[in-house]
Amino acid sequence: MNNPILQRLNADHKHIAKVMYCLRAQIKGFDDPDMEPNISQIMDILDFISTFPERWHHPVEDVVFRKLMEKNPPHPEQIRAVLREHEDLERITQELKTAFERVAMDIAVPIAHLYKTTTIYLSRQMLHLDAEESVLFPLVEDYLEEDDWADVEEEVDRVFGDPDDLAKQEYDHLLSSILNFDAHFSSTD
Ligand SMILES: [Fe+2]
Numbered sequence: 001m002n003n004p005i006l007q008r009l010n011a012d013h014k015h016i017a018k019v020m021y022c023l024r025a026q027i028k029g030f031d032d033p034d035m036e037p038n039i040s041q042i043m044d045i046l047d048f049i050s051t052f053p054e055r056w057h058h059p060v061e062d063v064v065f066r067k068l069m070e071k072n073p074p075h076p077e078q079i080r081a082v083l084r085e086h087e088d089l090e091r092i093t094q095e096l097k098t099a100f101e102r103v104a105m106d107i108a109v110p111i112a113h114l115y116k117t118t119t120i121y122l123s124r125q126m127l128h129l130d131a132e133e134s135v136l137f138p139l140v141e142d143y144l145e146e147d148d149w150a151d152v153e154e155e156v157d158r159v160f161g162d163p164d165d166l167a168k169q170e171y172d173h174l175l176s177s178i179l180n181f182d183a184h185f186s187s188t189d
């Protein structure tokens with residue numbers, strides 16, 4: 001995977017997957033009487049996964065995958081489905097965030113239902129990452145040529161604007177703090 005944009009998308013996936021594992025570890029607390037879920041860690045995780053993909057990951061993938069569609073690749077239906085899924089994932093992430101905000105505010109929420117919803121959500125997110133890594137990214141690598149990448153880069157620059165975006169730095173810090181908390185949480189578990 002030589003292209004820097006594709007490398008960055010892959011690196012994003014590793015971070016998103018790690019944060020999903022943290023969420024999975026935290027929600028175990030709702031199903032295990034010996035474990036106390038840490039609501040503030042869960043809220044940090046939901047803040048990250050409701051913001052980072054929507055602002056800095058999906059928009060880049062959308063540009064790359066739309067360019068791929070112009071090249072008449074195989075599996076066009078699957079590519080379109082992945083593109084549509086970005087909107088669905090963003091919507092269900094917001095719904096999950098709202099549900100956990102209610103837990104954080106001590107509003108009665110059916111926990112067993114929330115646990116199940118979160119588990120389904122995690123599988124859906126992981127399947128999405130898997131589909132992109134196993135089908136779409138390899139197609140992108142095969143079908144996009146130098147000129148296509150130049151177009152993609154130009155459009156991505158427009159999407160991203162200032163590379164020193166302060167909000168982006170804030171979310172990089174949030175990612176580190178989520179992963180550091182989890183490392184500590186796992187080592188004391
Ligand atoms: Fe995606």
Ligand SMILES: [Fe+2]
Binds near residue numbers: 009013057061129132
């Ligand atoms: Fe992705």
